[in-house]
Amino acid sequence: MIRSIRLIVMLAAMIALGSACGARPDEALPTYQATEGTCYVRETAEEMLSLSNVSPWVNCDYPHQLEVYGFGTLPEEVITAPDRPSNALERLQAADVCPWAEIREYLGAREFDYQFGISVWSKYPTQKEWAGGLRTVVCSLGVQDPQYPESRPEFSGSLRNIMERTQSAAVRLCRSGETTTTCDQAHDAEMTGSVPIPQGGAQARLDVAFEACTPVIAQYTADAPPEDFVIKPLVNDESADCWYGPTSGTTTGTIRGGLT
Incomplete structure (x- = not known):
């Protein structure tokens, strides 16, 4: 069987195809305000690799790189750390903390639908949010240029239920x-x-x-x-x-x- 989604093992960004409430489009959106379907713009490579969300949200009809599809759970030994365990978070992969089954449901995939060129990114609370008790993992989807696997191209429109549309090509x-x-x-x-x-x-x-x-x-x-x-x-x-x-x-x- 061909694995239909390639997981990016770098910890990364937060972006998505939906708009979020409570912030202007040019403001960073705190991790706790992220909702399913939120889209984000990551302007630099450093932002893409940042462990925490610092990027502005956009309407998903506009170009963006990531879209929130769900939320994950950190390992127990990480959750209980009183101070934000940056080194432990850096060692985690998106596959370790983000729900796999929810991806196909979010994409609207049916039997015999095979996704390709989609990456998964995990996002963790900032140091301030961690100190306030937040342990939410924000899980986002992005697209890749198959010829350039490390690319982070922008895309427009939501990935939600995309497998039901002709754009799923x-x-x-x-x-x-x-x-x-x-x-x-x-x-x-x-x-x-x-x-x-x-x-x-x-x-x-x-x-x-x-x-x-x-x-x-x-x-x-x-x-x-x-x-x-x-x-x-x-x-x-x-x-x-x-x-x-x-x-x-x-x-x-x-x-x-x-x-x-």
């Missing part, structure tokens, strides 16, 4: 040759699902993969597969990934059916 998993990319870029296959495959000879397993992937692709495209597309299965140890793409050349956009 920007965060769907596709490939160009052996290189994974997002579906808004030129690609020759799109990931449509994964199916279990029994053990056996290589050709027999490939034949099973073609047959098993057919109904998956029908569901993925809402029974409207594009013309001149073929199944391009990738057989693994116990399963097959159902890639689907043009017979020749490349395409852009997603073939996911039922989008608005």
Whole structure:
């Protein structure tokens, strides 16, 4: 199986696709005021790597880098520290403290939806907030340029339920040759699902993969597969990934059916 979201292990920023109440757009938003759907602008690399929120919020229709999708929990030994344990926080990764399951729900992902090029950032209380008893971890989503994994590009519009819209091509998993990319870029296959495959000879397993992937692709495209597309299965140890793409050349956009 291809892991559909790449986690950024650096502790980072707070930004999101929604507006927050109680502050002007040019003001920093305290950690305790962060809400799901809040969007932020990070102006420098140092801000992106800052452990605490110091960035201004913006309306999510405007360019920003991060969007709050939920809140996480710190380890018990960190929570009970009377003084803000900066060294311990620096060692934590977003995967350690931010809820994984909530990401797909926030994105509106359904069965066979595969996200790509989305990073997860964790944000901790400032020293003053910590002294006041706040232990909230703010968890945000950002996007990446697949060609430049360390990039922190700006994007406009909310990621909330994006997998239900045609704009999801920007965060769907596709490939160009052996290189994974997002579906808004030129690609020759799109990931449509994964199916279990029994053990056996290589050709027999490939034949099973073609047959098993057919109904998956029908569901993925809402029974409207594009013309001149073929199944391009990738057989693994116990399963097959159902890639689907043009017979020749490349395409852009997603073939996911039922989008608005």
